[in-house]
Amino acid sequence: MMTAMLKKILIAATALTSMASSAALAADKTLYVGMNGGTMEKTYTEHVFPLFEKETGIKVVVVPGTSTDILAKMQAQKDAPQMHIAFLDDGLMFRAIGMGMCAPINQSATMKQLYPVAQFKDNMAAAVNMGMVGLAYNKKMFEENGWSAPDSWLALTDPKYKGKVVVQSAPSSSFGLHAFLMFNRTQGGNESDVEPGFKNWKPKVGPNVLEYIPSSSKISEMVQTGEAAIFPLTPTGVGALKEKGVQVEYAQPKEGSVVLMVGECVIKNNSEPDLTQKLAEFLLSAPAQEAALQYGSQIPSNTTAKATKDKEAELRTFQANMENAKLVDWDVINEKRTEWNDRWNREIER
DSSP states (O other): OHHHHHHHHHHHHHHHHHHHHHHHHHHTTEEEEEOOOOOHHHHHHIIIIIHHHHHHEEEEEEEEEOOOOOOOOOTTTTTSSOOOOEEHHHHHHHHHHHHHHHEOOOOOTGGGGOGGGGBOGGGGGGEEEEEEEEEEEEHHHHHHHHHOOOOOOOGGGGGGGTTTTTETTHHHHHHHHHHHHHHHTTTTOBBBBBBBHHHHIIIIGGGEEEEEEEESTHHHHHHHTTTOOOEEEEHHHHHHHHHTTOOEEEETTTTEEEEEEEEEEEEOSOOOOHHHHHHHHHOOOOHHHHHHHHHHHOSSEEEEEEEOOOHHHHHHHHHGGGGGOOOOHHHHHHHHHHHHHHHIIIIIII
């Protein structure tokens, strides 16, 4: 007859064997994450994913591309997903959720640490970082002209900036779209009623616009050549320009900035659902987001994440600006976006 002590030994041995087997299996696994290339890819590849790989033995590989590229891959692979997690800008994330491409993220203590706005409806996605679109300005030009920092979206209409406003094209950029929607709100509209914005943009903002650009990539050059005075941008974008020596500053409009998030989606029907959920939870954790903040200026969505000394001021400023940051209605936007794009191209940018 087996003694009680022998039973305990056998149970412990079985548990250890199972753990070792699970670790060995995990070591053979690779998870693929679709995300923006450039700074984000470098930050996560060099400083965030290695923490997870060391802890679990699971390898993480980035599939780089814009949010539009990643969403297109998700659609093409819908029946047999080759990626496990997708990082998407919030607007496209709402679209992916509406198309049934995301599985709910498991509820955990970590999820409860996020900003409420960082948790998407029905837990279908969660923000891995936070941002906001406000106004940025050419510090050198403002100082030379004795101008005060802009404090309202209506600054885009100020005659003193005639020919000095640069706006990203609304059909191709969330920054341009956010600027239009916030201007629309100053004119009495909302996402369900954009008539005030379309009616008033061209006569009030249009005369000041030097150029509608497809993305923010030209802003650095346009600031340094003295062409651009004021333009929509994020604090992170401003920080990146300042690190390159470009003289710009961020200004929070009194009407509020627009919350801009990058969310993570656990891709539905992926090949490793349990391991993917483990990675998804890790990416929302304080240690992961602290590394992303320290090495890539990615503002945490986890409210318990701490900043290193050199990033403390950046995080405090963001948290203060969150007090009047606004959400836009992406359900309405995605429904009407094609119609708005046509109107923008026809009535504003032509």
